Amino acid sequence: MKWVLTLTFLFHFVNSFSQSTQIADSLGKILKQDNLSKEERSRLLGERAYHVQDIDSSLLLAKEALQIATEIDKPLLQAMAWEEISHVERRRGNNDISLQASLKALRIFETLDLPERQAASYAQLGSNSISDNDYTSAIAYLKKAKHIYENSDNTLNQVLTTLNLGEAYRLAGHMDSAATSFKETLKRNEQLKNDIVQGYSTGNLGMVYSVQNELAAAKELLTEAISILRNLGDDYSTSVYLAALGEIYKKEGKWNLAEQKLQEALDMATTAGLKEQIRDFSAQLASLYETQGRFADALGYQKKYQIYQDSLVNKASIQKIEQLKSSYEIDKRETEISVLNTINSYQKNTLISLVAGICLFIFLSYLLFKGNKTIKKANSELSDQKLIIANREREKALLLKELNHRVKNNLQMIASLLNLQSRELSGHPAQEAIIAGKNRVEALSLVHSKLYQEGVETRIYLKEYIEELVLGLFHGYNVNFEPDFDIAHTSVSVDKAVPIALIINEIVINALKYAYGGVKNPNLKVKVSEVNKYLKIEISDNGIGFSNEEGQKNNSFGIKLITSLIQQLDGSIERSNLDGTLWTMKLESA
Template sequence: MKALVVLNKIVFVLLTQLFNGCLYSQSIQISDSLGTLIQQDGITPEEKSRLLSLRAYHLQDIDSSLIFAKEALAIAQEIESPLLEAAAWEEISHVERRLGNNNTSLQASLSALAIYETLGLTEEQAASFGQLASNSISDGDYNSAITYLNKARKIYETSDTNGNQILTILNLGETFRLAGKLDSAEVYFKETLTRNELVNNDIVQGYTLGNLGMVYTSQNKFQQAKDHLNEAIKILEPINDPYSTSVYLAELGSIHKKESNLTMAEHKLLEALDMAKTAGLKEQIRDFSKSLSDLYRTSDDYEKAFAYLELNKIYQDSLLNKESIRQIEQLKAGYEIDKRETQIGLLHTINTNQRNTVIILVIGVLILLVLAFLLVRSIKTIKMANNDLALREKEKALLLKELNHRVKNNLQMISSLLNLHSRELSGHPAQEAVLTGRNRVEALSLVHSKLYLEGLETRIYLKDYIEDLVLGLFHGYGVKFKPSFDIVNVSLSIDTVIPVALIINEIVVNSLKYAYQGIPNPILNIRVKKTANILELAISDNGIGFSTQEIEKENSFGIKLITSLIEQLEGNVERISEQGTRWEMKLKAA
């Protein structure tokens, strides 16, 4: 299931300290006690900052936890305490990652790491490497995550006062699982279980069993997978960990679907979605709703499939940010540059003569570069021109993606306005015309939505687009029967897709409105084939067909629109009214 592949990414849980089996009720008691201490008179700023960070750590409410962590940071910066500042940055990173704000989480982790490196605190550096690994996992950068975790494990091999080495091994196993290296993942998870026999930590046991269960799912060992996942949920649910518990519930739903137990699959996925909504976990809501949409489509319940697909799109739009990747790379580069500048400063302090030698070498290299430049100037000029052209093409592609997003939003706004006006015109003859216009706008909006979500291309895969368009019309008109699709999965340019979309919209809407009056078993078939550059489109129903008056009414706007669009695509159309209506078209496609 595609959604669950994405869902696997959010399973990664990186703990920077061992909880020692702390239960939810204990966390509430600790948080309340810390709140009482913070309100006491005579407390110093250092103590208040430390207590605020601890309270943020123990709070179960994410929003409140973030408020306390930021307050702790402000106090630490005011009193110029680097250690307290780093502790606050660490807690901010942890909370922001749980909220799905990976960019902000990465910035906080790098800030904490820079402070720990300056202070020479090795174990704290290892914890920061763990946070950075978590951010890399969220970006799908598994190689970087493994690098960060190996750095942390190397530190813990010589210095591990808090028992964090076992957590690092656990997270290495999870990283290999997400990277698809299941054998390596199984080895690390089993090593974690063996080490935990001495530590006996419930949280470590729960995460390890759950993640090992997901490995067994990928290996099609379903019974072992269900046993491990249920045991993990049994351990983690009393601790009130909605993040991991909801993921394991969704994984059980995936297994039941593979076993064709759709009722149990639906139950587990709905339970996971409710838990994610309660905890405000945006990424999980997005992925669980997609899984439910796929499940209902499998069981031919198109109304529910469409409803959950809409929910998925809402959260997908809220999480998309075309600037996030660029900002993350800038943060990584900024951290590396700051680190190198610090190293250069230390070298300067230790040995001034080395600096002078470096300057002389740099001058010599510059002279050689100038000579080389003079020799290959003409070649470089051509390369620079090519690079500029490529950069402009990339900028044009990004601008096109942003344009599609804005066009989509504007069309959706127009659709909403037309919908509102149609309600005000209830019973008025103009209401039908407004609703028809709204359907045409929705067809255009779906084109630009596909272009925005599917990348920088200007082509759209026809099969998914037509199915979404027709299912949306069925949902909008409250139609209960399901259409039949036989569509070749080819990509077409936007110049072809838009006219085809409007043609299909007009014909399907006409059938839904007029064709099935008194028809006990309505049918709508849509078939699309492509031969060379010719698109063959056939739409048929078993309705009442066109009356003589309707056939003569060739000047109606809908018929004119269909005819005009077919002419635009240099095609032809044949309409057959026998046992229903059948439209057969041949269109020139690019």
């Protein structure tokens, strides 16, 4: 578990989304007034950036606050804006930009001789360093912040900085120093009585004791932390501490208790949509069952681990990749055309000179000499252009890597937000639509994952792709039977892979939800074949099928989506009822 607890985090944890939204809306109304001074506007923009939930909007507001503060030459407002930009960029995953913003804020606070503001910047730099796995720098920054806070009256900031310092020590492997820091925060929290600080300090001290094999003390502390954080609704930390408790029981050979805690952690992570934790806890359960010789159970959780591992590898945005590839090809062709034009110009001049006759022999010789120099110059330019192209290609590869990282984060955020929203709508008619939307986002994520694994090619091999998509849905709906696959080794372009994924997603989810009521031996088969340059996809189940009334309905969102997508593919789809339901889709395979 890696986390940093800051005042920003504490505020957003204690205050609800609706409260932050109300504050942001109120500040927005004030900002519409015409009689505000530039200084007031800069300050209010920074405050609104702090409260706005959408990180892109928050970043724009913070940058506008910085621009105004720079225009009116107000260093303190500039530093506060840089501080907010650092927080937002860190939430966006741009740790390098966040680090630079924190350093700019720190330099201003040092010039203005504002120690506590300097301490806040040092604490933020420590958070950035922890995110970058640079624990040595994190420890140094957090020590500076702690030293400043110890000479102030801000007890909460002292405790939070000491808590983060303990986490940096723990992640760096300095367990004795980590234990000392966590004990200090617990001692200071006797006055503060802050449940969040108590929960994290107790839980992480328990994790330290677990590493030091002080298992009895570790169990007691982890149990206390779980109780506190579960009541606060902190599913992430609660699940991590439950898994840590399960690992202790595993060390003690208490297999049933170990299984119980790890399974509880996995269930909580699944409900909360915490994919990284689902992956990690599945791996821990697979290891536990393998140790017990329960190889069938171990294999099941190993498969689940692999599914989520593959899902988290997603790093591609097809549209941006194609734009960058096109840009590279255009640059290369323009260079080639330029060189060819130079050579053609020389050849034309040479031909005209030859026609002029022998009387112009001396002049022709001169032209040949000049032409030779031109060719050498053109070759030199061509060599330089090739070097430039190679450098651009490397730069674009780095840009693609960064772009892929952002897309992964965005898709993960969308799926997580949809999952959280579905939980808020429990029992509401809209919940099913939200869950369906999340499944569609995850189907798109699988396309990006495959593109990332298979290089820069824009074709997807259907066998592995469809199998992973369907197995992921089976795991997501806790289905207790395995699908049957008969898929030819063929590939399609990404333009076809995305609609195919969404169609299969709709059909399989519909079968899993409605087809098998009362069916004793359910089965689902996916068959893909290629005949005469046409791709044929068949999805069949042995469920209860569609009634006549249901079969005549074409106005559901799922049916409309399937119809729209098959039109996009210039294909056809048919549904028939014969001992279940059979969907047959045909489209060109090119």
